[in-house]
Amino acid sequence: MNPELGVCYYPEHWSEEMWATDAARMVETGLSWVRIGEFAWSRIEPTPDDLHFDWLDRAIEVLGTAGLKVVLGTPTATPPRWMLEKHPDMLAVDAQGQLRKFGSRRHYCFSHQGYIAECTRIVRIMGERYGRNPLVAAWQIDNEYGCHDTTVSYSQPALRGFQRWLANQYGSVDALNEAWGNVFWSMEYASFDQIDLPNLTVTEPNPAHVLAFRRFSSDQVVAFNKAQVDVLRPLTNAPLLHNYMGRILDFDHFKVGADLDIATWDSYPIGFLSDRLEADEAHKKAFLQQGDPDMQAFHHDLYRAVGRGRWWVMEQQPGPVNWAPYNPAPLPGMVRLWSLEAVAHGAEVVSYFRWRQAPFAQEQMHAGLLTPNNKPAPALAEARQTADDLAKLGALTQTQADVAILFDYASDWAWAAQPQGVEFNYFRLVFSTYRALRRAGLSVDFISATGALQSGYKLILAPGLATLDGDLEHRLTEGCDLAILGPRTGAITRDFQIPISGRPGLSGLDCEVDLVESLPPNVQRKVEGGGAAQHWVDRLSGDAPDLLTFCDRTPALKGENGLWYLAGFPDEALWDRIVAMAAQKVDLPLHSMPDGLRRRETEQHFFLVNYTTAPVLWDGHKIAACDVTILRKDRHDQS
Amino acid sequence: MNPELGVCYYPEHWSEEMWATDAARMVETGLSWVRIGEFAWSRIEPTPDDLHFDWLDRAIEVLGTAGLKVVLGTPTATPPRWMLEKHPDMLAVDAQGQLRKFGSRRHYCFSHQGYIAECTRIVRIMGERYGRNPLVAAWQIDNEYGCHDTTVSYSQPALRGFQRWLANQYGSVDALNEAWGNVFWSMEYASFDQIDLPNLTVTEPNPAHVLAFRRFSSDQVVAFNKAQVDVLRPLTNAPLLHNYMGRILDFDHFKVGADLDIATWDSYPIGFLSDRLEADEAHKKAFLQQGDPDMQAFHHDLYRAVGRGRWWVMEQQPGPVNWAPYNPAPLPGMVRLWSLEAVAHGAEVVSYFRWRQAPFAQEQMHAGLLTPNNKPAPALAEARQTADDLAKLGALTQTQADVAILFDYASDWAWAAQPQGVEFNYFRLVFSTYRALRRAGLSVDFISATGALQSGYKLILAPGLATLDGDLEHRLTEGCDLAILGPRTGAITRDFQIPISGRPGLSGLDCEVDLVESLPPNVQRKVEGGGAAQHWVDRLSGDAPDLLTFCDRTPALKGENGLWYLAGFPDEALWDRIVAMAAQKVDLPLHSMPDGLRRRETEQHFFLVNYTTAPVLWDGHKIAACDVTILRKDRHDQS
Amino acid sequence: MNPELGVCYYPEHWSEEMWATDAARMVETGLSWVRIGEFAWSRIEPTPDDLHFDWLDRAIEVLGTAGLKVVLGTPTATPPRWMLEKHPDMLAVDAQGQLRKFGSRRHYCFSHQGYIAECTRIVRIMGERYGRNPLVAAWQIDNEYGCHDTTVSYSQPALRGFQRWLANQYGSVDALNEAWGNVFWSMEYASFDQIDLPNLTVTEPNPAHVLAFRRFSSDQVVAFNKAQVDVLRPLTNAPLLHNYMGRILDFDHFKVGADLDIATWDSYPIGFLSDRLEADEAHKKAFLQQGDPDMQAFHHDLYRAVGRGRWWVMEQQPGPVNWAPYNPAPLPGMVRLWSLEAVAHGAEVVSYFRWRQAPFAQEQMHAGLLTPNNKPAPALAEARQTADDLAKLGALTQTQADVAILFDYASDWAWAAQPQGVEFNYFRLVFSTYRALRRAGLSVDFISATGALQSGYKLILAPGLATLDGDLEHRLTEGCDLAILGPRTGAITRDFQIPISGRPGLSGLDCEVDLVESLPPNVQRKVEGGGAAQHWVDRLSGDAPDLLTFCDRTPALKGENGLWYLAGFPDEALWDRIVAMAAQKVDLPLHSMPDGLRRRETEQHFFLVNYTTAPVLWDGHKIAACDVTILRKDRHDQS
């Protein structure tokens, strides 16, 4: 696979005379792909049923004939203002019961069937018009599901949809009462239509109620997406994709991804460091203009799994954005670094957002490859340089990693419903796991709890995996030499009950969680020999050998038969010990990486990526600040 | 009185086959009491008027014949879902105007007369059925009034009730306008039905308006409770009680308590340290797994007063809970320590919450004496050990303390309505007073501002007591040798006006507050000779002698005729000086206690309770970490 | 001009017998003015059309004949309760969609035409009654527009008013769509009545939409005020004024002021330090009981501009207030210091708020010159002393300063709509500019972007001025020898677009902003030679010479032709360098002032004001703590 570059473009924002010049300049910059159309509904259909495709026909023609492959977006993330007059109840409602009004984007509730019908209508029309157009090389469906906290809606359509979904899941309301333990506070229902959405309750609602609503809400996204897929499939052979976001876990991306051909995501390293990452002030300062050294790679690896191997960066941050608490500029070299790092993780395309900074509306302070008045922004030259790098690089092939993390969206919903301690959340735990593996120089795969069994791993980690049901133990023991579970793995059933048969309930591991503790940030539980647990501790019993113990002699890690259970949320030192123990156990070579230097292996290369502001000398190679060193395996034994 | 142990149990949560085994195991653990039924309305009356008492009959029979005395709860804290279809407007409304929906508990407004009628109906039926059942040895009415901020409701029934209450209090709207000073911002009313609830005003409402609404809201709780009492009294001779919470001051517990026979409260030392106590980080860390050393004792002493000498711990934390920001486990020994400490303060019964951890619903992460799958949790052995301790201890009698704190719920409402400085609140001030007395090794009583005159004290403190009206000065001078008032004592009338006759307005003390200051946390006002005021300073004038002065020569403490007025909120050093001065004045022996060691005297014993994680040597006695040393007075002169 | 003193008084709060005594005591204290009536509507018109002016007639008579000049307030900030029954929809609505209820003050929406008609009705009646009364020497219209966040309302009347305002501004909805760039996210409207208020949108609304709504909201205040002015003008020759607040920028005070004769403001130095100023903890602690040394002067200078030279302090803090997070007392001397400082900046009158502390309602903890029970509060003697000082001082004349700051309310609205970084706001930037000039001992004028051209300045600064349109560049180059713009100056058009012609777009300065960065508080961009930018950085290009550069060689300050552009938000060290460079350039003498000592020059005097708690020796003069030294120019060359 030869990676390519692309860009996001909005012909409707610029006078038509500029299109051809823009297209030529894109090609000259080394770009091969251009995404258009995803916010253009008001120009395609200014009033109901009054369709204006002429401009879009010409835009596709101009871009395509210049040599660019077009990704055409369905415009359903931004219904025009008239849509609200047809469907006044289509807006989502927030947890406080407030209507989320028109005036920005994503102003729809996933449960509104009337709006879904409008979406399939416009998508059918577009599919019929452009489905066989050779210039349209891919389709993007909607835009950034879940962004702006839009997965979950407390609207009346959502309520009715939830009641139907529950009836379908549980069959009888008695079964639901039993499954949720509604006897607890006399919360038993006599019919499904008595069940309300789990917001605005006096104190916290039943976590089983919340988790069911979160599953329902995820399913509504899957169904919304599938409705468009079902329309487009017969009308085009071009691949269908969606652009996911960073650290948005509100719907099951594996399920949405199963209906699509390619996963893409929108990578904003500096914005995400600022607005959605737990890290101390020193770390955020050190990587302020580079982004967190593991955040991009994490999502690259995750979306590679969601896309079953096929994935892109659809929107690559090219400069300061407008939406984070602080919006500094990337350091010189970082746009190229991010692009090459994506390629190292298997991106087929890296597409910059956006071609030219808009001088108007919400994102006018969001940089592009060009300034609003058409001067080159710093990223333009870096895109050009990246294109040259890719030309030199040639074909690149991904290989299965030795190590995988089992990732499960529903676990995030579960622990958000009942965090037990304010410092605990699923992403934070999984990300700390991923960081630990990367500090050891490992390439990492993500796998899902469902789908085809994935085997051949030396090591699989499943931290915080809420529910171990079905054949999951079997899949783990078949899939790898050593599986590390915990903390908080197998802690609940799918209906959010503590399994009476014991937690985590593994037949091969004699180990049970009897009691759980959450801790404030200033308290750690030290482990004999070094490292500590923080935030969370499972207190373990059972006959499986203690591999590590806390200073009070209680088990910190127990294991047997290729199954380990980890009792706490490890700090960095404890993670490093556990990774080292596991590596020794399964004969996994480690490469200790300094802070900010990361390593990724492909079939043909070793990539060394330096997120720091100083050159790093490592294993005999000097990697410049904000730079990437690519070593061909045929010329290097090891890196 | 010989203290006993008990436990909270939910037969409706477990299969009927388990009941007898559970009962036997309770008895074996040394428990004498079992509380049941308080959340079981949906099982007693699954649909309106369809009563199912058979299971409850059998549960009482099984538990009672095993030797346990049953506390039967009225189930009114958890009305079933069908209740909302009968009374759609029964839900409370929060200060933002949001309905507080079904799906957890305490989903009712205290002002809804229809719901009160439903409560008296079900309570009458239960009283008629079980009132003379010898196995039912006590009745608990409702559960944890005020928990989850449920005392105050901004519903329409509350509005109408408030208008009636005002008409009753003030007779004419002109009287109300005058009493509230409504002329101030042209807020005068022409009729009672023009008066709205004091939420959502443009800027803060009149504090007189807020205080009246808080008095009304408290009275609604009193009336709600009394409605059930009035039904039960003729039907049973068993004592009636309610289980209050920690640091919930939204209603007047003395008034609710006046209608009941026993006060009980729910003691969660670790949860309360985490979620409702002002303390610095070091203190919270030092006592993370033990709870604050004075918080339990404070409530024991307060509820002893509310119960007019008769009180229990109805729910004793046995392990980690689910509801605090952080939920660590108690250190070994703490469950026994908390139990024996309660006994030292006069608890008739200490009842653990709960027998077995529920595997479902909101509190599934709340530990019990048993794990969800019936293994012993750590607290089970400590309960057993406590039972043995109690057997050895024999009878124990409370005596009146030398020192009392005058406690007044309405003062909390007043200062919440007009805090004047964000660091100032009533509980914080009173608790700092209590701590100071405990650091001096004193046993402390609480007394109320109303009820029978309580005399014989050497020292009474009345910090922050909002209103000195009626015969309160007389009661103080008759009640003790020395009364210490201030800061902010006698600062307002019952209608929230500054008394024109002067603050605090004591005839025996020539001292007046002319001006008041509130301070940020980083500023203290040093007192000559040591210590400082913080948060709050009253500037005093008058001819009473200055007993202490601030470094700027203004009075810090003035006093004469057995009345002292304290000008500021003391820090620990200043409190210790004041307590020492007072003790010398009234010949009160002090015992300086180290941090975390506390002392309590009964007729027969000295109790020394060590909340720290290290043994303490004190007065020749070594008290182990997390342990209690009980000295019999007949063998020790002094401790 | 000979400055005078005054006081705010509420005859309706006190028994009529007290009025004459109060009036005599005011005169004895040296006060010449008394403001009354502004909250008295419920006493003037207790029920609709039932007018009670007798008491007000007598109050004016008693006060006036005692020798006091009366300022009569229109009572429109506190409509009586019956007004809501006539106009149930007159209440404002907050951004969350909540009605802002009756029960305090300012409970009206500026867009409610029915309420405006009620206001003009009562004002006409009062004007007809008192307009020619010689005892009424001035009229105050309403009270503290915008206080309690009341400028902006999301009510239905506001919505309809906004739609009309937009139609008027833009003519056609297509023009509006174009101006706002509504194509961006398909936000295009087909008619003005489709445009909603910009609250509760899914993610942020279009900043052009927000800015338009903020302009509209400001215009509603201007219109509301003008409606009363238009009624009063024909009925009286007395000057009309309004009392503005501190750091409330929600409406254009220049526009309101253009319809009035005198600007007044309400100066609460200690409250404002506590509740509305960005400053570190050490600074807030050092000036806790004095107020920020530049905050009062800033507003004095600003309101001198708003009043076109004529301005008062209408409410001067005399002691602790009730409304700030912390409310300590002023240090002895501060009330006099604040009064004399106001005079130094040109105040015609300094009026204390209030005569006697009210014992009731919301502000009962707000000190006055007297305590609630009529004892002298500390400020009484300081007022008397100030009166003596003023008698000695004699006439005082303001002169135009050498330095001016161009101040623009709309820039605050713009940057609140799109701050780009959470640390950035307009007031903070302008205030840091003002502080820098004051540290250099300069007297400062404020000028507006509109109105008559003001010339003769050596230096004009225009930091953060959102839009450079019209003849503003011409006005700057004509108005001064050197204009310093930036950061974020000329960054948007009036419709909140980035000017395609470049930012800031000055014909005389070859300098353009290509990219913008916002920074977290722990990051600075160091400048070669000392100082740093913080919070905000504009990256500049262009041929104008670099006068300062950042350590990465990018320009920090560029300038030519008497126009400088500053690339970042300077820290104190950088500001001091820039002020020094500018002073050298334009031959402006500087006086380096120690922390807390400030200097102000009039025609006749140098005022040296010491906000610190220690005496300061400066330029041969010793200024005592919390004291003012006034030097007559005829006896001193320089200070």
Ligand SMILES: [Zn+2]
């Ligand atoms: Zn190598």
Ligand SMILES: [Zn+2]
């Ligand atoms: Zn002893």
Ligand SMILES: [Zn+2]
């Ligand atoms: Zn001099």
